[in-house]
Amino acid sequence: MKLKFCSLYSGSSGNCQYIKTKNATIIIDAGLSGKRIQQEIVNIGEDPKKIDAIFITHEHIDHIQGAGIMSRRLNIPIYANEKTWEAMNPCIGDIKSHNIKVLDDCTQIGDLTIKSFDISHDAVHPVGYNIFYENKKLSLVTDTGCFNGTITNSIIDSDLLLVESNHDEDLVIIGPYPWSLKRRVLGEFGHMSNEAAGRLISKVVKRGTEIVLLGHLSKENNFPELAYKTVESILLEEFIDVNPGVCLDLTYRDRSSKVYEI
Numbered sequence: 001m002k003l004k005f006c007s008l009y010s011g012s013s014g015n016c017q018y019i020k021t022k023n024a025t026i027i028i029d030a031g032l033s034g035k036r037i038q039q040e041i042v043n044i045g046e047d048p049k050k051i052d053a054i055f056i057t058h059e060h061i062d063h064i065q066g067a068g069i070m071s072r073r074l075n076i077p078i079y080a081n082e083k084t085w086e087a088m089n090p091c092i093g094d095i096k097s098h099n100i101k102v103l104d105d106c107t108q109i110g111d112l113t114i115k116s117f118d119i120s121h122d123a124v125h126p127v128g129y130n131i132f133y134e135n136k137k138l139s140l141v142t143d144t145g146c147f148n149g150t151i152t153n154s155i156i157d158s159d160l161l162l163v164e165s166n167h168d169e170d171l172v173i174i175g176p177y178p179w180s181l182k183r184r185v186l187g188e189f190g191h192m193s194n195e196a197a198g199r200l201i202s203k204v205v206k207r208g209t210e211i212v213l214l215g216h217l218s219k220e221n222n223f224p225e226l227a228y229k230t231v232e233s234i235l236l237e238e239f240i241d242v243n244p245g246v247c248l249d250l251t252y253r254d255r256s257s258k259v260y261e262i
């Protein structure tokens with residue numbers, strides 16, 4: 001059986017990514033109500049009761065909102081690094097001690113191997129994830145103000161990559177946000193622009209990545225078509241063909257993406 005991936009939700013109103021293999025089912029982040037996450041899992045024809053683990057990228061509410069309730073309701077362990085546990089503890093309610101799991105360098109859930117790597121965001125210890133299954137690799141990088149060597153090296157050789165394409169810089173500058181928030185979004189510890197995403201994607205696609213999904217699009221400072229076109233034009237400038245060629249697709253804040261199998 002192949003690895004199934006679906007972005008259930010992606011954006012500042014909530015994030016949850018679904019991964020299933022023959023004998024493991026995990027979600028990365030649970031940033032909406034437990035009810036909405038469970039409903040979307042049912043909508044894609046899967047069973048929320050089969051979730052083996054929830055992995056958290058960082059403590060912002062759009063990544064943890066439903067984690068506590070799902071852990072309590074369905075008896076699911078939550079994995080996060082030590083600093084993230086400290087930061088999210090007051091927000092997610094009581095978690096049974098056997099469901100509190102501190103991330104190791106390398107965590108095994110059934111036939112999945114999960115590794116985290118550091119990203120650049122204004123949280124206590126934010127991470128992206130690599131998920132390995134047989135000879136396949138899936139990488140998730142959202143909520144990062146920039147990409148550096150660590151991030152690039154971590155996601156190279158992925159078969160499928162979900163990467164943040166948060167905003168158009170000009171739209172942020174002319175947009176409605178107060179200046180302090182504009183500075184945060186545009187800064188090194190904020191969110192990644194469409195253009196930066198395009199540059200990062202061109203690096204990984206040249207090394208063989210065939211499926212790229214754009215994630216965590218801003219509602220106020222982006223449009224799906226703009227994110228797609230900006231990234232596509234950067235890839236074309238680099239002589240990389242898109243659809244057909246690399247499969248470039250979007251994820252959504254209010255519904256699931258296509259289901260991908262790798």
Ligand SMILES: [Zn+2]
Nearest residue numbers: 012060062143
């Ligand atoms: Zn976020």
Ligand SMILES: [Zn+2]
Nearest residue numbers: 058060121143
């Ligand atoms: Zn965040």
